[in-house]
Amino acid sequence: MKTIDEKEKKLEEVLKELKNLEVVKPQQLEKLEILEKQKNQLEIEKTELQKKYNSLEQINENLRIKIEDIEKREANDKKKEEEFSEKIDELNQETDSLINEIDKWQM
Numbered sequence: 001m002k003t004i005d006e007k008e009k010k011l012e013e014v015l016k017e018l019k020n021l022e023v024v025k026p027q028q029l030e031k032l033e034i035l036e037k038q039k040n041q042l043e044i045e046k047t048e049l050q051k052k053y054n055s056l057e058q059i060n061e062n063l064r065i066k067i068e069d070i071e072k073r074e075a076n077d078k079k080k081e082e083e084f085s086e087k088i089d090e091l092n093q094e095t096d097s098l099i100n101e102i103d104k105w106q107m
Helices: 002-020 026-106
Strands: none
Touching: none
């Protein structure tokens, strides 16, 4: 009798464990598959977006460098313009001075 009682007790324990197990329904499996596909698609899109972002970052860096070059050239051009204006002023002053000297000699 003891063995039958033991077997019955063991059987009840196994049945209890089986009840506690989560049974996966076919609908849940389909949902899981759909979610997995969506996850994969999102990962693909993320990768593509990351590539585009990296490309835009590189373009941005190149444009920043070009802008810096343009600003340097503009500053250099402005400096040359100022130097040129100063030289013109000097020449004008020299010319005025020479004209004054000529006027003095003509008198």
